[in-house]
Amino acid sequence: xxxxxIAMPQMHVVKGVKIGVTEAHVRYPNRRxxxxxxxxxxxxxxxxxxxxxxxxxxxHVSKKNLQTGDIRYLIINTGNANAGTGKTGMxxxxxxxxxxxxxxxxxxxxxxxFSTGVIGEQLPIERIVxxxxxxxxxxxxxxxxxxxxxxxxxxxPKGASETFELDGIPYVMTGISKGAGMIRPNMATxxxxxxxxxxxxxxxxxxxxxxxxxxxxxxITIDGDTSTNDSCIFAATGQAGGKTIEHExxxxxxxxxxxxxxxxxxxxxLIVRDGEGATKFITVKVEGGANTDECCNVxxxxxxxxxxxxxxxxxxxxxxxxxxxxxYANVENLNVENVQVWLDEVQICQDGGLASTYTxxxxxxxxxxxxxTIRVDLGRGEATDTVYTCDLSYDYVKINADYRS
Amino acid sequence: xxxxxIAMPQMHVVKGVKIGVTEAHVRYPNRRxxxxxxxxxxxxxxxxxxxxxxxxxxxHVSKKNLQTGDIRYLIINTGNANAGTGKTGMxxxxxxxxxxxxxxxxxxxxxxxFSTGVIGEQLPIERIVxxxxxxxxxxxxxxxxxxxxxxxxxxxPKGASETFELDGIPYVMTGISKGAGMIRPNMATxxxxxxxxxxxxxxxxxxxxxxxxxxxxxxITIDGDTSTNDSCIFAATGQAGGKTIEHExxxxxxxxxxxxxxxxxxxxxLIVRDGEGATKFITVKVEGGANTDECCNVxxxxxxxxxxxxxxxxxxxxxxxxxxxxxYANVENLNVENVQVWLDEVQICQDGGLASTYTxxxxxxxxxxxxxTIRVDLGRGEATDTVYTCDLSYDYVKINADYRS
Numbered sequence: 001x002x003x004x005x006i007a008m009p010q011m012h013v014v015k016g017v018k019i020g021v022t023e024a025h026v027r028y029p030n031r032r033x034x035x036x037x038x039x040x041x042x043x044x045x046x047x048x049x050x051x052x053x054x055x056x057x058x059x060h061v062s063k064k065n066l067q068t069g070d071i072r073y074l075i076i077n078t079g080n081a082n083a084g085t086g087k088t089g090m091x092x093x094x095x096x097x098x099x100x101x102x103x104x105x106x107x108x109x110x111x112x113x114f115s116t117g118v119i120g121e122q123l124p125i126e127r128i129v130x131x132x133x134x135x136x137x138x139x140x141x142x143x144x145x146x147x148x149x150x151x152x153x154x155x156x157p158k159g160a161s162e163t164f165e166l167d168g169i170p171y172v173m174t175g176i177s178k179g180a181g182m183i184r185p186n187m188a189t190x191x192x193x194x195x196x197x198x199x200x201x202x203x204x205x206x207x208x209x210x211x212x213x214x215x216x217x218x219x220i221t222i223d224g225d226t227s228t229n230d231s232c233i234f235a236a237t238g239q240a241g242g243k244t245i246e247h248e249x250x251x252x253x254x255x256x257x258x259x260x261x262x263x264x265x266x267x268x269x270l271i272v273r274d275g276e277g278a279t280k281f282i283t284v285k286v287e288g289g290a291n292t293d294e295c296c297n298v299x300x301x302x303x304x305x306x307x308x309x310x311x312x313x314x315x316x317x318x319x320x321x322x323x324x325x326x327x328y329a330n331v332e333n334l335n336v337e338n339v340q341v342w343l344d345e346v347q348i349c350q351d352g353g354l355a356s357t358y359t360x361x362x363x364x365x366x367x368x369x370x371x372x373t374i375r376v377d378l379g380r381g382e383a384t385d386t387v388y389t390c391d392l393s394y395d396y397v398k399i400n401a402d403y404r405s
Numbered sequence: 406x407x408x409x410x411i412a413m414p415q416m417h418v419v420k421g422v423k424i425g426v427t428e429a430h431v432r433y434p435n436r437r438x439x440x441x442x443x444x445x446x447x448x449x450x451x452x453x454x455x456x457x458x459x460x461x462x463x464x465h466v467s468k469k470n471l472q473t474g475d476i477r478y479l480i481i482n483t484g485n486a487n488a489g490t491g492k493t494g495m496x497x498x499x500x501x502x503x504x505x506x507x508x509x510x511x512x513x514x515x516x517x518x519f520s521t522g523v524i525g526e527q528l529p530i531e532r533i534v535x536x537x538x539x540x541x542x543x544x545x546x547x548x549x550x551x552x553x554x555x556x557x558x559x560x561x562p563k564g565a566s567e568t569f570e571l572d573g574i575p576y577v578m579t580g581i582s583k584g585a586g587m588i589r590p591n592m593a594t595x596x597x598x599x600x601x602x603x604x605x606x607x608x609x610x611x612x613x614x615x616x617x618x619x620x621x622x623x624x625i626t627i628d629g630d631t632s633t634n635d636s637c638i639f640a641a642t643g644q645a646g647g648k649t650i651e652h653e654x655x656x657x658x659x660x661x662x663x664x665x666x667x668x669x670x671x672x673x674x675l676i677v678r679d680g681e682g683a684t685k686f687i688t689v690k691v692e693g694g695a696n697t698d699e700c701c702n703v704x705x706x707x708x709x710x711x712x713x714x715x716x717x718x719x720x721x722x723x724x725x726x727x728x729x730x731x732x733y734a735n736v737e738n739l740n741v742e743n744v745q746v747w748l749d750e751v752q753i754c755q756d757g758g759l760a761s762t763y764t765x766x767x768x769x770x771x772x773x774x775x776x777x778t779i780r781v782d783l784g785r786g787e788a789t790d791t792v793y794t795c796d797l798s799y800d801y802v803k804i805n806a807d808y809r810s
Contacts, residue, residue: 051733052729052732052733053731053732053733053736053739053741054728054729054731054732054741054757055732081725083725084724084725084728084754084757084758084759085758085759086756086757086758086759089758118725119725119726119728119729120724120725120728120758120759227729228725228728228729228732306711306797306801306805307805310801310802310805310806311805311806313802313806314805314806316806319489319525320486320488320489320523320524320525320633321524323459323489323524323633324457324459324524324632324633326458326459327457327458327459327460327633328456328457328458331458334458336458336459349489351491352459352489352491353489353490353491353494353525354489354490354491354525392711392802392806393802393806394799394802394803396711396715396802397715397718397797397798397799397801397802398799400711400712400715400716400719401715401716401718401719401721401797401798
């Protein structure tokens with residue numbers, strides 16, 4: 001069960017985008033497992049991808065094709081990650097692009113392929129190629145179908161959508177994501193696709209994606225495993241009119257950046273809320289750092305600690321585990337006597353020791369909620385950073401250990 | 406249940422060491438929770454300690470006292486870690502030293518204090534102080550009692566002991582350790598004490614400990630959490646005679662080093678074998694690295710991956726998860742096409758993809774054993790490193806989440 005509010009909002013149509021969803025029988029019958037995004041000519045597209053050295057074949061191809069630019073299609077299959085598949089895997093990723101190129105009179109390198117699902121098995125490429133013509137019959141109003149179409153064992157489709165105005169012109173920003181699902185065998189793969197119909201120069205599309213992904217998708221953790229297939233795409237069709245935003249100094253840029261960040265943060269948080277076995281949604285906010293990096297390290301150290309995560313699952317205000325995780329985050333010359341920690345509004349650690357106002361009762365009450373903020377003040381500067389995570393439950397082990405039984 | 410062979414060997418007496426074990430009622434009645442080691446005058450003692458910034462009060466005191474040298478006593482309590490206890494905690498750690506000093510006519514700074522157990526509560530220092538005189542009535546032949554006396558919720562006492570000869574003189578190396586236990590609330594604390602009656606110069610005692618601990622205790626992981634209290638002590642009483650070993654060039658040095666490494670490796674592996682919820686003992690051996698650091702990083706990346714660890718628990722030959730963990734270990738310019746992976750003798754990954762000889766049947770058989778070696782060849786050099794770990798089971802979550810229910 002996903003944690004908290006995970007409802008799909010109204011998914012506003014983005015001018016210049018058509019979406020087709022169909023069944024390719026990649027792994028299971030009766031499952032819509034192939035999604036194609038068609039972008040109008042002139043759309044500017046950017047992508048960020050997993051840093052994993054064993055990245056999947058489609059990640060290689062997408063990275064390469066983005067370099068030549070002028071991207072017109074995204075093709076996404078679930079059920080098979082096309083990772084660890086060697087030369088044949090690369091050929092199959094290219095065949096996915098070729099299939100669209102042949103049917104649509106674009107070049108193969110104007111297509112970005114994405115795959116998620118089983119690792120180490122070859123794609124059933126004929127079935128995918130055969131299904132492409134049907135998925136090309138896209139329509140504008142299919143974001144909800146697309147959100148479902150990219151799910152693996154996500155328990156819920158994930159979407160975010162906003163309307164906004166720049167200089168009086170209405171625009172839309174709509175996106176979908178998928179997260180920690182699993183198909184035998186598998187790992188948590190994150191995919192996200194966000195599109196706006198605002199007119200944005202390619203350089204700024206790249207920059208906006210990088211900055212927003214860094215503060216959203218790059219600030220979540222479920223189990224610390226970085227997948228082979230993680231990909232996040234941002235595209236701007238420019239079809240809602242207005243003059244192209246070309247510089248960061250353009251006052252519209254900051255508005256746009258805020259909208260994109262909100263949408264991506266929501267999509268990233270939805271992945272955590274639907275994390276494998278998650279029963280709680282945890283915000284780890286670290287303040288008072290000498291720089292952002294050390295705040296990020298401390299936040300991740302807490303968010304990834306199995307001992308902290310099992311304590312969160314158990315609603316156990318085991319503040320020693322939080323201090324311990326702060327202590328091994330490699331903050332240089334950390335003076336523990338300046339460290340404060342709160343669970344929501346309850347101060348548990350004061351000047352490096354147990355807070356004088358703390359009561360076990362208040363701690364248990366704070367830990368019993370399904371949404372908890374762990375706030376740390378390092379007491380050494382003005383920097384701050386925030387990471388989102390979930391707890392570690394029996395079901396995490398069950399989901400990842402038991403699917404063969 | 407601990408995994409595999411965890412039997413206590415014959416614990417050979419070390420000349421120059423007396424050990425007393427008694428009940429101080431630190432947390433529970435009827436439990437021998439206070440251990441004192443008495444070293445003969447002239448014993449050379451070295452210690453290595455947790456890197457955690459929130460290290461416990463006794464760790465601070467032990468580090469400081471080691472600087473002045475001439476250590477005569479170790480005092481260890483279980484049931485309370487004296488961590489996160491601020492100024493009072495420091496005072497209590499010093500009181501443990503004072504209690505021995507008063508009863509034994511040594512200086513307080515000739516005593517090293519150790520605590521393990523609950524975090525964030527003050528020691529019942531009067532009960533400990535009151536019990537000191539009884540624990541000072543030590544005897545030589547009490548290593549087995551000491552191994553039991555430092556247990557928290559370890560399921561088994563942990564010991565290793567060897568006899569060896571240097572230049573025809575017989576010596577003994579005996580040690581004990583405790584590992585991942587838990588008392589509410591708590592974290593995995595590692596303690597280890599190893600003593601020999603061979604004559605070794607203080608500088609070499611320091612060096613031997615550092616090198617051996619680095620290849621043993623610093624090469625194990627259960628959940629990646631670095632405790633606030635981890636401590637490892639090596640002492641040489643010199644009471645079995647012979648000329649003091651003063652230089653690494655002394656041919657006896659290498660023999661001694663091998664014995665110490667074997668004893669410490671055994672004590673470290675015992676901690677993993679008795680890891681919380683462990684059902685399997687895993688050796689992760691990484692070969693063919695450009696340097697030891699990258700081998701160590703890859704080994705830890707595999708050994709700490711929750712996805713790999715749950716697959717091991719499930720006996721699922723999910724080789725994609727192993728590749729994935731190699732891929733995010735930050736090895737610079739890793740050419741995945743040179744990577745080979747074996748489960749015991751079964752090659753699962755060949756040149757970065759599925760091995761041509763691999764069968765699911767062979768994979769399942771290899772994964773079903775309770776002792777498994779994951780061997781990785783990075784194909785980029787001659788360096789190698791090895792890390793020991795266990796799997797991640799329901800019981801890990803149960804032990805760390807459920808103790809309040």
